[in-house]
Amino acid sequence: MADAAEECRTIVDIIESAWPYGVPDGTAEECKLIDIFHLALEYLPKLWMRSGCFDEAIIAYRKALGKPWNLDSQRSANLQKDLAVTLLYCGVEVKFPQEFAQNRNLVSPGNNIEEAILLLLILTRKLSLQQIKWDPELVNHLMYALSLSGHYEVLASHLEMLLPGTYTRSERWYILALCYSASGMDDSALNIIRNGVCVLERKGKPHIPSLLLGAKLCCKNPKHASEGIKFANKVKKSFRSCDMHFISIVNHFLGVCYGPFSRSSTSDLDRLRLQDDALRLLQDAAAMAKYNPEILYSLAWENAMQRKLNAAVESATECLEMVMGGSVSAWKLLILILSAQQNLQEAEAVADFAMDEAEKDDQLDILRLKAQIQASRGQFKSAVESFRVLLSTIQAKKEVWTSISCNEVKSLQKLEMDAWLDLASIYTKLEAWHDSNICLDKAISIDFFYPKCWHIRGLLLEAQSLHQEALMVFSFALSIDPDYVPGMVCMAEILRNIGGISLSSARTFLRNALRLDPTNHRAWLSLGLVLKAEGSLLEAADCFQAAYELRELSPIQDFSKQLPIMLH
Numbered sequence: 001m002a003d004a005a006e007e008c009r010t011i012v013d014i015i016e017s018a019w020p021y022g023v024p025d026g027t028a029e030e031c032k033l034i035d036i037f038h039l040a041l042e043y044l045p046k047l048w049m050r051s052g053c054f055d056e057a058i059i060a061y062r063k064a065l066g067k068p069w070n071l072d073s074q075r076s077a078n079l080q081k082d083l084a085v086t087l088l089y090c091g092v093e094v095k096f097p098q099e100f101a102q103n104r105n106l107v108s109p110g111n112n113i114e115e116a117i118l119l120l121l122i123l124t125r126k127l128s129l130q131q132i133k134w135d136p137e138l139v140n141h142l143m144y145a146l147s148l149s150g151h152y153e154v155l156a157s158h159l160e161m162l163l164p165g166t167y168t169r170s171e172r173w174y175i176l177a178l179c180y181s182a183s184g185m186d187d188s189a190l191n192i193i194r195n196g197v198c199v200l201e202r203k204g205k206p207h208i209p210s211l212l213l214g215a216k217l218c219c220k221n222p223k224h225a226s227e228g229i230k231f232a233n234k235v236k237k238s239f240r241s242c243d244m245h246f247i248s249i250v251n252h253f254l255g256v257c258y259g260p261f262s263r264s265s266t267s268d269l270d271r272l273r274l275q276d277d278a279l280r281l282l283q284d285a286a287a288m289a290k291y292n293p294e295i296l297y298s299l300a301w302e303n304a305m306q307r308k309l310n311a312a313v314e315s316a317t318e319c320l321e322m323v324m325g326g327s328v329s330a331w332k333l334l335i336l337i338l339s340a341q342q343n344l345q346e347a348e349a350v351a352d353f354a355m356d357e358a359e360k361d362d363q364l365d366i367l368r369l370k371a372q373i374q375a376s377r378g379q380f381k382s383a384v385e386s387f388r389v390l391l392s393t394i395q396a397k398k399e400v401w402t403s404i405s406c407n408e409v410k411s412l413q414k415l416e417m418d419a420w421l422d423l424a425s426i427y428t429k430l431e432a433w434h435d436s437n438i439c440l441d442k443a444i445s446i447d448f449f450y451p452k453c454w455h456i457r458g459l460l461l462e463a464q465s466l467h468q469e470a471l472m473v474f475s476f477a478l479s480i481d482p483d484y485v486p487g488m489v490c491m492a493e494i495l496r497n498i499g500g501i502s503l504s505s506a507r508t509f510l511r512n513a514l515r516l517d518p519t520n521h522r523a524w525l526s527l528g529l530v531l532k533a534e535g536s537l538l539e540a541a542d543c544f545q546a547a548y549e550l551r552e553l554s555p556i557q558d559f560s561k562q563l564p565i566m567l568h
Contacts, residue, residue, distance in 0.1 A: 049086065368419060371419075
């Protein structure tokens with residue numbers, strides 16, 4: 001093989017030295033010399049590949065594609081495809097020659113994957129223009145390459161360019177939904193799934209992967225819980241009782257959706273029944289699919305939401321043991337559960353251990369939890385120092401944002417904003433008004449229409465006894481998000497202090513807040529005070545009892561802030 005490759009290289013070198021700028025104009029296309037040369041260009045990289053010389057093969061491919069050698073479009077496309085495949089899978093990093101890009105005033109690819117993506121994008125463009133014959137492998141390789149680099153939106157746009165008939169309608173919608181979901185656009189993905197499912201149902205041909213994806217997307221957003229239940233039930237009807245693997249997946253999604261759906265119920269009896277169903281389904285799913293950490297995580301989350309904390313700790317710990325400490329989501333959930341048990345010292349110790357176990361990029365969320373624990377323990381100096389480290393790390397990451405995906409940038413911005421707001425809350429407690437205002441301004445500069453920013457500003461104004469100004473700010477927070485529960489509670493507290501006819505408005509705010517978040521102890525306490533002021537002493541006593549019990553089981557951060565399914 002090596003000898004044959006050397007012979008081919010000799011032919012290529014001779015022709016290249018004679019024609020340094022490619023085949024001259026006017027050269028006959030059916031020239032025997034050209035035919036031999038084209039064969040040498042095609043065989044040379046393949047021979048190097050068979051000899052195991054991947055770096056030589058890549059160089060040979062680049063030489064074949066680097067100059068106008070009068071290759072026909074299909075031959076050129078085959079070489080481009082082979083080079084892209086070699087770059088993706090050979091495991092050898094061969095630096096792109098700078099002089100090749102400089103001669104054409106082009107920006108050179110940074111690595112093998114970037115070069116492969118460029119080649120595959122060129123080929124899919126040719127496919128859409130029907131310049132080359134259809135090759136399904138091209139799209140598969142492009143999917144793999146773009147998934148490695150995180151450019152799912154680019155993949156979606158190129159899939160949309162493909163001509164009808166390339167994929168079946170159900171496959172196209174399913175892959176597009178996967179792309180949008182991977183790029184963080186879950187609502188767009190869910191809309192695609194809805195459209196696809198409706199069309200296919202009219203034809204009597206349900207697409208099971210689309211229904212499962214729809215159910216999973218609904219699991220991420222409590223507002224879509226009822227729709228997720230419908231998706232999951234449709235899948236369940238398509239399987240036999242012996243399909244244990246699929247039944248466990250469906251039960252998992254059903255259990256996750258039943259939890260938020262129960263909390264939206266107006267009837268206490270229905271809510272309790274649905275909560276029991278949620279736990280039963282998750283337990284059944286865990287029993288069917290043993291050693292599945294994702295199901296155990298969801299079971300821990302649902303137990304935590306129902307304040308069954310001992311069971312939640314057990315499931316979260318078992319989940320972490322299965323993934324050998326490799327899940328940031330599970331660590332965060334365990335820390336929150338321990339904080340709800342008011343075991344703050346152990347929660348902080350677990351946070352320290354989790355930071356040692358986590359990757360550097362995953363440590364920031366845990367560091368924020370640690371700072372919140374320190375603030376809850378009254379260790380404000382330590383908490384401020386933890387937030388300083390967190391914000392300085394985020395600031396350092398900002399300098400390399402060009403190399404970070406759009407989703408990561410948004411996540412870091414959200415984390416930075418929440419850190420500034422946490423700091424503002426600490427300074428408000430310390431009555432350092434100036435420092436609190438600076439932190440709030442920093443947070444608002446990131447997202448002006450984030451209701452929590454204005455809620456914290458309202459708390460700052462209230463702490464300074466500026467009640468009318470605080471009322472206006474809380475109203476603004478609720479105008480941004482009418483379902484923002486902390487804003488409702490604070491509005492109600494100010495209205496309760498005003499008294500008189502404002503009590504009925506305060507009661508309405510608190511009833512709505514408890515409908516959205518039945519575990520909010522401040523809402524129960526404020527409702528009790530309102531009912532006491534109105535003379536309903538027995539109802540007030542029940543509210544005070546609920547507030548006391550829930551306060552003893554209150555985490556440093558709402559469990560609802562964590563997704564009910566484990567992502568990483």
